[in-house]
Structures are given as structure tokens and as C-alpha cells.
Amino acid sequence: MRLHRLEVSAFGPYAGREVVDFDALGADGLFLLHGDTGAGKTTLLDAVAFALFGKVPGARADAKRFRCDVAERGTSTEVTLELTVQGHRFRIVRNPEYERPKLRGDGTTKQQAKASLTWLDDPPSGQPPEGVTRIDEVARTVERLLGMTGDQFFQVVLLPQGEFARFLRAETKEREELLEKLFGTQRFFEAEKWFSERRQSKRRELNERRQSVREWLARIGQVAGEEPPDDGAADWVADVRGRVAAAVAEAKAAADESATARERTAAELDARRSEADRLRRVRNAHESLAELAKEADLRAEWKAELAAARRASAVTGLAAEADRQRTRLTRALEQDERARETLAARGRGDGRVGSELDGGEPDVAALRTRAGEVREDAGALAGLVEEAQQQVRDRKRLQQLGEIAEHATAQAAALGEKLAGLPEHTRQLRTELDAAAEAAVRLDAVRTREAELARVLGEAERVPTLEQEAAGAREAEQAAIDAHQSAREALLDLRARRLAGMAGELAGELQDGEPCAVCGSEDHPAPAAGGDGVGEAEERAATEAEQAAEQRRSRAATARHEADTALAAVVERLQDRTAGQVRTELDEVRHELATLTESAVRKDRLEELVRADEAEYEDLTARRTSAEREAAAAEEQRRALAEQVERQERRLDEAAGEFDDVAARRAHLTELADALDGLADVRTELRAARERVDEHAAxxxxxxRTAEFADVEEALAAARDQQRIAELDQSLADAQQAEATARAVLAEPELADVEPDRVVDVESARQAAEQARERAEQDVAALQKHTERGRELDTLAGELDAVLRELAPAEEEFAELDALTDVVNGRGQNARRMSLRSYVLAARLEEVAVAATARLRSMSHGRYSFVHSDAPGSHGKSGGLGLDVLDDYSGMVRSAKTLSGGESFLASLSLALGLADVVAAETGGALLDTLFVDEGFGTLDGETLDVVMDVLDDLRAGGRVVGLVSHVEELRQRIPTRLRVRKARTGSSVRVEGGLDGDIGVAWS
Structure with missing residues (x-):
């Protein structure tokens, strides 16, 4: 990696736009960023870090304030960096998030963060030629090209002030945290975690298998009615099964014996019941014959009654039919009278009808002729009746049309009133709908905030508990430490006492004539006296006690570390807030969430209401138009129909005559014709009824007379109904059958010797058979119970055997995994007490110590070397990350904390350079051609400074560009190409060219 150009605008203390040309500054391979304390030298390194990763190293990252407070209103905060990595040159432009003044009005608004990466030559394979503009994509691209994260870059390329002095003097835990960030040991942590989780999983499986064994034993104990023992489960199960098998054999013998007794008593009971049944049959036959002899006279009377009833049956039918014909004649006379009265009433006003009735019996033919004439008159009025009915409907229609016109007019007026107020209501609903839509948009963000605060509140409420757990863990750790120290002191005391008495112990083993195990002599002139009795067994027991105490100490330390880590993580997430503050903030957010939810819930309903209002407006408009048209049409129809009704009324009045209307006159004529026809029909039926009565009586x-009765009345007196005849027949037949059956029973050969007076004892045999049956059933039930118990025990024992066979290899596998997990996590048989991750970090630290020693010996004139130690820490702390210095002057290994200020700087710088080399090689990152050192050169004397400069010259000779950040004046004389940072009242931008001094002004408020 080589830097080419850096531009900053309104960044940090720089109010304007400043440019740093690294190509010019690094032309000689070494340059100096010089300036007063607080002038903003480190800010330029922060600008490089921010351009690459969007963050800055050290504590300044927490502030997240990058904009210059005195920058001009229109000047944007921006950092631009041009660099080459792996042969690809590109430009990165980043803008942080900050508050800027609004373009219009007062106040500020948030300027969102932005980032872009532009390729200045051919892009790498797989990268878009136009570059990337997403912040996360820019960060991933930079990390992929450099081969390291931001934290690694800050330790390898930007060597910050004081960081490696702290690393040099740090405790094991702090040093471990830094090395984890640099070397990426997460995969080893995942391996430790995998082993722990695997052990937990296997422990759960093993416990489940053990629980399964206990459950099967409990089920066997439940079946056996015993409590299973804690030990010797297999022998106990075998003993139970043997006892149950013996019980089955005993129950089977008892069941066989009771079954035999049951069969014997059942046979005896059957024999006695058979004898009692023969005796009963004989007695019943004799009793039946005696009863039949008593009823002989009664059966003779039944035979005479049955014969008379059968002769009278031929007369009863004809007599009944004659009675029916007389009844019909009576009804015909009554109907004739009613028909004459009906005709008289219908024909009142008709002269011809009156004359026929006055003449006596009217002639049927004359009645039917007159009926035909009347029907013809009624038929002539049929058409006018329909017109009269239509006239009634037309009058109703006239009334309906008037009502329709009146109602439609009123409806149109009412719809007009409703239409007048509807638009205003719709506007109000739309206003509420907009508010509900806005609430729905904000709802997800507020819900997320509420969930986050609820989680934080839960953690805040756990702080007291976590603090108590941490305090308890620390107390437990201290107790474990004290117990371990006591056990170790006891072990050392025993060893010292045994060593003191070792001569006596060896002397006790000497035998005359046998060589001494120490000197080989066969003569033992003066054997040493015996010791205080401390032997190998006591020492071994003390050693085991000390190791157990050490394991408890290690577990207590791990528990304390986990408790402190959990507490620190929660406190860090709370960000100095108390539970009350978080609860208050959560209440506010929940109140806002409730308000937004209440508003957002109404959104769908409001949308429906708006759509309903719009649809209602259209519907009301259409209905009003329809009502107006309906009123006009109804009025027009009413006027036309009124004229038609008036014309028709005159015709109907003429046809009705003296009746109320045409229908009444036609109805009268129809009823008169029906009355005439009815009387004619009745007269015809009356004549036929008289003829049938005479015929059936004869x-x-x-x-x-044919049935040998004097008259019809005598025949009817002898007649019987069919039920009585059937009863007489059945009684006679039953008596005959009973007599035949009784005589047949007495004639059976097997009953010939049976005396009716004999007595058979069935009850005693029944009681004996019942007792035998109950005993047999009890024995069978007992046998089934024992057999079922044995089968169930066999099944359960088989299941238990299968579980036990699976348990043994599972226990062996868990023991092996448990021991291996302890080793991986720095416990158990791990003598160094180093976890896998600590072991890897220790190996990397050893490489760093070797690389740093070469530079430290050069800077210290061969006096100091780094010494890496993998010994366990004090008080049971994990080891492997110890780092001291070897002082060749004294030959002693010293703590790095004993170095002077200048010596600490040399050691820190050497350590930083060595770490940079190892990290670069470890990560496989790009070649790091540029290195910045922001350390305290002011602590060095002139001679030492010369040595340090020689080391830096070696770096430059190797092709690197080294930039120093310092205010030491002497460095200005040693480094010709430099960049000076000065304080100024106003910002001025000066471009710096290679080989020339340049100033960058920093604006201060």
C-alpha cells in the first residue's frame, strides 16, 4: 500500500481545504509531520484512517465529531484519499454524518454520511469499473484489498501515541484482547466453543440415557412391587424374574386342581337337574288332565254357541246393508228439503221458479231447463265483470300514482339536502386519513425503538443481580485461591519433610550383604536414623489434593471472568444510563407508540369511510335524478288513467241494474242456476233410494228363513263377531291339544318309572358347583396375573438390557470428550493451563517477540531482548502471554514496567514494528509500503535518537515510506522533507510539493 494524496475539508481543526502530497513528501522514503503540541498532526493520520475505514483509532473514535466547528456555512466536511494497493490505484471520498445549518430559515439539519470509491486505472477482477458508492461496499472493498481490518491497520500502519507502551506493560487479559483483534483467532474460539457445546450435548445425551436406565428400573420395580436397589441392578432383575417364574408354576398347579373339582361338581349338578326335570314333567301332565276333566261342560256350551254364530253370519251382512239403505233414504229426504229451501231463497223475485215450487213436486226436466236459461244470462255478463274488476284496479292505480308522484318529489328534496353537507364531511375524513397514514409510516421505527429499549431495560434490571453474581464469583475465586495456596503449602511441607527424612527412608531399605542404592557399598557401618514418617503415599495424596484445589481454583477463575464479562457487557450497552432513565425513556416511547398505533389502526377504516362518502355522493346524485324523473312520469300516467276510468264507469252502471255492480248481478244468476241443478239432482237420488230400501229388506x-231362524231379529241375536268366534275356536283347540300333550308325556318310556311324589335335592349340588366354579376362576385369575407379570418383566428386562448396552460406549465416549474439552479450554491434563486460543496467541506473540528483539537490540546497543513466557499467571490466571525483557548487563529477566521512559519508547517502537511485520505476514495482506509512527521521540537522548533513526533508515532502505509525527525540534534537522502544521486564526490552503517545506494552517476558535 502506498499513499499518494490526501485532501481534507472542514475536518477536525482544519476549517478550509488542505492538501497533503505524499508522493512529494515520501520521495526520500522518510518525512516528518512537525508542529506544536495540539496543532493537529495526528488529525492528518485520523483523516487517512477515516477515508479508508470510516472511523479513527483510539479514544477519538468515541466522540464521532469530525466537522470543524468554525468552518464556513457552505463548506462541506469531506476527506479524499488517493492510494495504490496491489497495483490498483483508486480514490476514496468520504463525508461523515454531521449537523449543518439549514439552507432556508434557522436551525440545523442532519447531513447524511456518504462514501465513494473510484478506480483511477483498471479495476481488480470482479469489481465494477464505475466503482462503488455504498458505504458498506466501500469498507468491504478496502478490507479485501488491504487484507486486514481497521483495528489491524491502526496497529500495523498507524502506530498511535502511547498504544504500544500500554501494550508493553499490559496485563495478560488486555494483551490478549489486542492480539485477538490483530490475529483473528475467532476460529479457535469457535473450536473451543464447539468442544464445550459438544460436551454439553453429549452430557445431556448421557444423562438422558442414565435417566432412561433409572426409568426402566423404576418400571420393573413397579411391576415387581419393590424398590430397585442403587447398585446391582442386573442381579436384582434376575432375582425378581426367578421369583415370578416360581409363582407362575405354583399358580398353574392350583388352577389345574380347581379345574378338576369344578368339572366333577358340574357333572353331579347336571345329573340331579335331569332327574328333577323328569319329575316335573310327570307332575305337570297329571295336573293338566285333572284341569281338563273339570271344564268338560263348559266346552259343550262353547260348541253350541259357535255353531249358531256360524249359521247367523249369512243373515247379518244383508240386514246391515238394508239398514244402510234406509239411512241413505233419510239423508236424501233431508237434502231434498234443504235444496227446496235454497231454491226458494235464490228464486225470490223470479216468477217462474216460484210457480214451480208452489205446484208441489217440481219436475226434474223443467228444473234443468230453467237452470240452462239462467246460466246463459250469467254468461252474457262475464265480459262486463272483468271490466268492473279492471275498473277497481284502475282506481287503486290512480291513488298509487298520486302517492308515487308525491313521494318521489319529497325524496328528491331530501336527497338534495343530504348532498349539500356531504363534501365537507369527506374533506374532514381525508384530513384524518392523512394523519393516520403518517402514523402508520412512523410505526415500525417506533416499534423497533421500543423493542430495543425493552431489551436494554431488562439488562439494566439485571445489573444488581449481575453485580451480586460477580461479587460472589470473586469471593468464590478468592476462597479457591486460599484453599489452593493452603494445599500447595501442605504439599511443599510434606515434600520438605520427606526430603529431610529421605536418608532414614533409604536406610530402612538396607539389607546386610546387599549393595546400597546410593553408594553401592555392601557395608553399612552407620545407617541414618528414621524420619518423621512421611512416605510416598502421603506425598501422593497431598499432590492429588493440591491438583484438585488447583482445578477448583481454575473453575472459580473462569466463573469470575464470565461474571465480570457479563456485567461489563451490560454496563457498556447501558451507556451510563440507569434503569430508571431507561424506564422513563421506554414509557415515553410506549406512549408515543400507543398514540401512533391508535391513529394507524384507523387508517383502513378511514379509507373505507372516504370511499363510502364518495360512493354515497354519486349514489345520492343518481337517486335524486331518478326521483325527479319518477315524479314526472307518475303525474302524466295519473291524468291519462283518470279520463279512462270516467268513461268506463257509465257503462258498468247500466249493466248492474238494481244490483250493486255487475259482478253481484252475475253472482246471483250463477247461484240461482246452481240451486236449480241441485234440486234436480236431489230429486233423482231420492227416487233411487226408495227403490233400494225395498229390495234389500226382502x-x-x-x-x-234359509238359516233356520224365525226372523231376521232372531238371526241377529245369535250372531257373534269374528273375534268371539276365533276365541271359541282357539279355546276348544287348546283344550284338545293340552289333553293330547299330557297323555303323550305320560306314555314316554323314560317316564314310566317316575313316581310323582319323589323329592330330588338340586340346591346342595348347585351350591357345591358354584363354590368349585368360584375357586377355579380365582385360581385362573391368579395364574393370568402371575403370567402377565412375568411377560411384562421379560419385556422390561429386554428393554433395560438394550439401554445398558448403549450406555457403556456412551459413557466411554463422553469421558474421552470431557477430558479433551478440558485440555482445549486450559484445564484438566493441560499442564500449562492454556486454552487453544491462548496457545495460538502465545505462538503469535512469540513470533512478535523474535521480530521485535532484532530492532530492540539494535536500538539498545545489544542490551535488551524481548523474552516470551508461556508460564501460567499468578493466582491461577491463564498464561502464555507473558512478555518481559532480558537485560544483558545483568543477565536477569526484568519486567517491562521497570524500563525508563526512553527505554520504554524504544521497546514500544520495536514491539510495534515487529508486530506490524508479523501481522502483515499473518493476514496475507497487501505489501505495506507506508508506515506512520506517532510516538514520543522527545524522551530520547541524542545518541539513542541516532540509533532509532538508523532503524527507520533501514525501513526506508527496504522500500518503505516512513512518516514521523513529532514536535521534537531536533528531528527537523535530521529529516529534510517535512510537513509542518501550525496554528492559525484563519484557514489557508497550501499545496506541499516534494522536497520543500510546507505549512498547513489550522483554524482555532
Whole structure:
């Protein structure tokens, strides 16, 4: 990477547009940015960082204020940087977000951030030739070309003030955080996390398998009615199954015995029941014959009654028919009387009808002739009746047309009134709709803000709990540290005591004539006395106790670190806000959200109302026009119909005569004709009824004589209905059948020797059979219970065996994974107590120490070298990131914190340059041709400064361009090409050419 040109406008302290030509400044490979303290030298480096990554290094990134406070109103804040990376030259232009004055009126408005990248030659493969304009795309393109992130760039290219002095003196945790940013060890962290998550997953699976074993044992215990033991589950299951099998065998023997007894008692019961049934049949037969003998006279009476009823059946039908004919004759006489009265009433006013009725029995032919004449007169009036009916409808129509015209006129007036107020109502609805639409647009943003504040409030409310957990974790860690120290002191004390008594221990093993294990002599003239009794077993127990205490200490330290990290993360996200402040802000946002929601909810309803108002306006307009047309048409029809009704009225009055109307006259004529026809029909039926009565009475008298009865009345007295005849027949037949059945029973051979007076004891046999049956059923139920229990135990035992077979390899697999996870995370058998990520960082730090030592020895005249240590930290802290210095003058390794100010600068600069080389090689990034050093050269004496300049000359000789940022005056004499930054009251822009001094004025308010 090589910088060519930098332009800043209204950026930081620079009020105007300033230009830095790095090609001219770096022509000799080394240049100086010189100026007074606070003159804005570091701001130029910030401008380079902002152009590349959109942020600046160090604490200045938190302020996020890039615009110059005294810049002109129309001057925009902008940074432009031209550079070449991997052979591609391009220009980056960035504008930060800032508040600028409004173009019209008072106040300010937010100027949005912008960025663009333009290729000045052929773009890389896959890049658009027109460049990119999205902020995120610009950042990704720069990171892809440089091969490093912004944090790595700030440590490798822009060596900031004091950063590496802090890194040199930092604790392990702080040094680890920086190295993680530079070397990207996230993948190793993911590996640690994967192992931990894998162990948790396997632990859950193993616990599930163990729980499954416990559940199967519990189910077996439930079936067996026993509590399963904690140990020896397999033996217990085998014992239970054996006892259940024995119980099954006993139950089967008992069931077989009770079944035999049941069969024997059942056979005895069947024999006695058979004997009792034979005795019952004989007794019933004798009793039936006795009853039949008593009823012999009654059966003779039944036979006589049945014979008379059957002879009378031929007379009853004819007598009934004669009665029916007499009834019809009576009804015909009554109908004749009513017909004469009806005709008299209908013919009152008709002279011909009156004369026929006065003459006695009217002639049927004359009645029908007169009926025909009357019907002809009624038919002549049929057409006029229809006209009269139409006349009634026309009068109703006249009234309806008047009402229609009146109603349509009133409706048109009412619709006009409604139309007058509708536009104003529509305008009001549209105003409310616009407000609801605006609320709906703002709703998503406010909801997002409300969710974010709710999450922050939840975290704020957790702060006291997290603080208590952190305090508890620190106390637990301290307790674990104390316990570990005590265990270690006890171990060291035992070892010292054993070493002190080692001579006595060895002397106790000497045997006469055998060589000494120490000197080899077979003579033992003066063996040492025995020690205080401390042996290898005591030392091994103390060692194991110390290791266990160390593991507890390590776990406590991890828990404390996790608790502190969780608390720090929450506090950082709160941004100095209390829970009350967050709750107040959340309440305000929720109130705003409720207001917006209430308004936005009405949007759809308001849209419907607006559409309804518009549709109603169109509908009312159309309805008013229709009502006006309807009123005019109805009035026109009413006038024409009134003239027609008047003409028709005169014709109908003439045809009605003395009746109310034509229909009444026609109805009278029709009724008169019907009355004449009715009387003629009745006279005809009356004559036929008299003839049928005489005929059926003669037939009934002849039938009675034939059946040997004196008259019809005697025959009817002997007659019986069919139900009585059937009952008599059935009674006689039943008696005959009962007698035959009883005699047949007594004639059966198997009943010949049965005496009716014998007694058979069935009850005792039944009780014995019932008791045997109950006992057999109980034994069968017991057998089924034990058999089912055995089958269930066999099934459960098989399932338990399968689970146990799967549990053993799962436990072995988890033990292996558990041990490996502890090693990866710096615990267990990991003697260095270094996690995988710490191990990788330690290896990178060792490379940095080697690269930095070469420059530090040169700058310190061979006195100092960096020493990397991977030993565990104090008090159980993780190790691997120790960094001290070896002082060749004393031959001792010293802490970097003991270096003087100048020595610290040399060590920090060496460390920064070494780290830059290692990071560049590690990331595989582009060749870094440009390097800025913003460090305290003022702490160096003249001789040391010469040595530092020699090292920087070596960098320049290697092809790099090195820019120094310092206010030290002596550097101005050593570096001919420089850029001076001065304070000024007004901004002036001066272009700096290579080889010449140039000033950049900085405006100060």
C-alpha cells in the first residue's frame, strides 16, 4: 500500500481545504509531520484512517465529531484519499454524518454520511469499473484489498501515541484482547466453543440415557412391587424374574386342581337337574288332565254357541246393508228439503221458479231447463265483470300514482339536502386519513425503538443481580485461591519433610550383604536414623489434593471472568444510563407508540369511510335524478288513467241494474242456476233410494228363513263377531291339544318309572358347583396375573438390557470428550493451563517477540531482548502471554514496567514494528509500503535518537515510506522533507510539493 494524496475539508481543526502530497513528501522514503503540541498532526493520520475505514483509532473514535466547528456555512466536511494497493490505484471520498445549518430559515439539519470509491486505472477482477458508492461496499472493498481490518491497520500502519507502551506493560487479559483483534483467532474460539457445546450435548445425551436406565428400573420395580436397589441392578432383575417364574408354576398347579373339582361338581349338578326335570314333567301332565276333566261342560256350551254364530253370519251382512239403505233414504229426504229451501231463497223475485215450487213436486226436466236459461244470462255478463274488476284496479292505480308522484318529489328534496353537507364531511375524513397514514409510516421505527429499549431495560434490571453474581464469583475465586495456596503449602511441607527424612527412608531399605542404592557399598557401618514418617503415599495424596484445589481454583477463575464479562457487557450497552432513565425513556416511547398505533389502526377504516362518502355522493346524485324523473312520469300516467276510468264507469252502471255492480248481478244468476241443478239432482237420488230400501229388506228376510231362524231379529241375536268366534275356536283347540300333550308325556318310556311324589335335592349340588366354579376362576385369575407379570418383566428386562448396552460406549465416549474439552479450554491434563486460543496467541506473540528483539537490540546497543513466557499467571490466571525483557548487563529477566521512559519508547517502537511485520505476514495482506509512527521521540537522548533513526533508515532502505509525527525540534534537522502544521486564526490552503517545506494552517476558535 502506498499513499499518494490526501485532501481534507472542514475536518477536525482544519476549517478550509488542505492538501497533503505524499508522493512529494515520501520521495526520500522518510518525512516528518512537525508542529506544536495540539496543532493537529495526528488529525492528518485520523483523516487517512477515516477515508479508508470510516472511523479513527483510539479514544477519538468515541466522540464521532469530525466537522470543524468554525468552518464556513457552505463548506462541506469531506476527506479524499488517493492510494495504490496491489497495483490498483483508486480514490476514496468520504463525508461523515454531521449537523449543518439549514439552507432556508434557522436551525440545523442532519447531513447524511456518504462514501465513494473510484478506480483511477483498471479495476481488480470482479469489481465494477464505475466503482462503488455504498458505504458498506466501500469498507468491504478496502478490507479485501488491504487484507486486514481497521483495528489491524491502526496497529500495523498507524502506530498511535502511547498504544504500544500500554501494550508493553499490559496485563495478560488486555494483551490478549489486542492480539485477538490483530490475529483473528475467532476460529479457535469457535473450536473451543464447539468442544464445550459438544460436551454439553453429549452430557445431556448421557444423562438422558442414565435417566432412561433409572426409568426402566423404576418400571420393573413397579411391576415387581419393590424398590430397585442403587447398585446391582442386573442381579436384582434376575432375582425378581426367578421369583415370578416360581409363582407362575405354583399358580398353574392350583388352577389345574380347581379345574378338576369344578368339572366333577358340574357333572353331579347336571345329573340331579335331569332327574328333577323328569319329575316335573310327570307332575305337570297329571295336573293338566285333572284341569281338563273339570271344564268338560263348559266346552259343550262353547260348541253350541259357535255353531249358531256360524249359521247367523249369512243373515247379518244383508240386514246391515238394508239398514244402510234406509239411512241413505233419510239423508236424501233431508237434502231434498234443504235444496227446496235454497231454491226458494235464490228464486225470490223470479216468477217462474216460484210457480214451480208452489205446484208441489217440481219436475226434474223443467228444473234443468230453467237452470240452462239462467246460466246463459250469467254468461252474457262475464265480459262486463272483468271490466268492473279492471275498473277497481284502475282506481287503486290512480291513488298509487298520486302517492308515487308525491313521494318521489319529497325524496328528491331530501336527497338534495343530504348532498349539500356531504363534501365537507369527506374533506374532514381525508384530513384524518392523512394523519393516520403518517402514523402508520412512523410505526415500525417506533416499534423497533421500543423493542430495543425493552431489551436494554431488562439488562439494566439485571445489573444488581449481575453485580451480586460477580461479587460472589470473586469471593468464590478468592476462597479457591486460599484453599489452593493452603494445599500447595501442605504439599511443599510434606515434600520438605520427606526430603529431610529421605536418608532414614533409604536406610530402612538396607539389607546386610546387599549393595546400597546410593553408594553401592555392601557395608553399612552407620545407617541414618528414621524420619518423621512421611512416605510416598502421603506425598501422593497431598499432590492429588493440591491438583484438585488447583482445578477448583481454575473453575472459580473462569466463573469470575464470565461474571465480570457479563456485567461489563451490560454496563457498556447501558451507556451510563440507569434503569430508571431507561424506564422513563421506554414509557415515553410506549406512549408515543400507543398514540401512533391508535391513529394507524384507523387508517383502513378511514379509507373505507372516504370511499363510502364518495360512493354515497354519486349514489345520492343518481337517486335524486331518478326521483325527479319518477315524479314526472307518475303525474302524466295519473291524468291519462283518470279520463279512462270516467268513461268506463257509465257503462258498468247500466249493466248492474238494481244490483250493486255487475259482478253481484252475475253472482246471483250463477247461484240461482246452481240451486236449480241441485234440486234436480236431489230429486233423482231420492227416487233411487226408495227403490233400494225395498229390495234389500226382502233379501234379508229370505236369508233368515234359509238359516233356520224365525226372523231376521232372531238371526241377529245369535250372531257373534269374528273375534268371539276365533276365541271359541282357539279355546276348544287348546283344550284338545293340552289333553293330547299330557297323555303323550305320560306314555314316554323314560317316564314310566317316575313316581310323582319323589323329592330330588338340586340346591346342595348347585351350591357345591358354584363354590368349585368360584375357586377355579380365582385360581385362573391368579395364574393370568402371575403370567402377565412375568411377560411384562421379560419385556422390561429386554428393554433395560438394550439401554445398558448403549450406555457403556456412551459413557466411554463422553469421558474421552470431557477430558479433551478440558485440555482445549486450559484445564484438566493441560499442564500449562492454556486454552487453544491462548496457545495460538502465545505462538503469535512469540513470533512478535523474535521480530521485535532484532530492532530492540539494535536500538539498545545489544542490551535488551524481548523474552516470551508461556508460564501460567499468578493466582491461577491463564498464561502464555507473558512478555518481559532480558537485560544483558545483568543477565536477569526484568519486567517491562521497570524500563525508563526512553527505554520504554524504544521497546514500544520495536514491539510495534515487529508486530506490524508479523501481522502483515499473518493476514496475507497487501505489501505495506507506508508506515506512520506517532510516538514520543522527545524522551530520547541524542545518541539513542541516532540509533532509532538508523532503524527507520533501514525501513526506508527496504522500500518503505516512513512518516514521523513529532514536535521534537531536533528531528527537523535530521529529516529534510517535512510537513509542518501550525496554528492559525484563519484557514489557508497550501499545496506541499516534494522536497520543500510546507505549512498547513489550522483554524482555532
Amino acid at each position: 233379501a234379508a228376510a229370505q236369508a233368515a
